[in-house]
Amino acid sequence: MSELDSKTPIYSIGVVQEKTGLTGRQIRYYEDSGLIKPARTKGNQRIYSPNDIKKLEEIKDMLEKGLNIAGIKEKLASAAAKKTKEAKRVKKSYDGRPLRRFNPGKGGLTSLYPVSNRAQLLEILDKKESKKDKE
DNA sequence: CTTCTTACA
DNA sequence: TGTAAGGA
Incomplete structure (x- = not known):
């Protein structure tokens, strides 16, 4: 134990x-x-x-x-x-990239990723998932 | 009883 | 690599 x-x-x-x-x-x-x-x-x-x-x-x-x-x-x-x-x-x-608000004003969610829009964020998250999947 | 180190076969 | 010894 x-x-x-x-x-x-x-x-x-x-x-x-x-x-x-x-x-x-x-x-x-x-x-x-x-x-x-x-x-x-x-x-x-x-x-x-x-x-x-x-x-x-x-x-x-x-x-x-x-x-x-x-x-x-x-x-x-x-x-x-x-x-x-x-x-x-x-x-x-x-x-070097500035961190920006993700959907500011709508629930107050803040992204930790330096992306300027949802599409880019989802693309990054998708790549991270693919990496874990190949385990 | 399990695991650890050292040391010999 | 396996295993014995001796301690934790």
């Missing part, structure tokens, strides 16, 4: 073993290799996030494809670089 109750699910190494099919030995070894960095409880127990599960399953796949730890590190690194690049692209598209 977990000591902390946050909104984000967390797993013990035992649960991770069941969910990934990997042995505890492998999970800890991949951590030593720098592939994952699970948090720890005050009692030094490992705490795995959904993101860690995802990474471990990717690692499992690649291992079954015959890749070594080094190769997986590269793959994971390029994936992280791609994410950073995309984040910069999105940020750049927003930076």
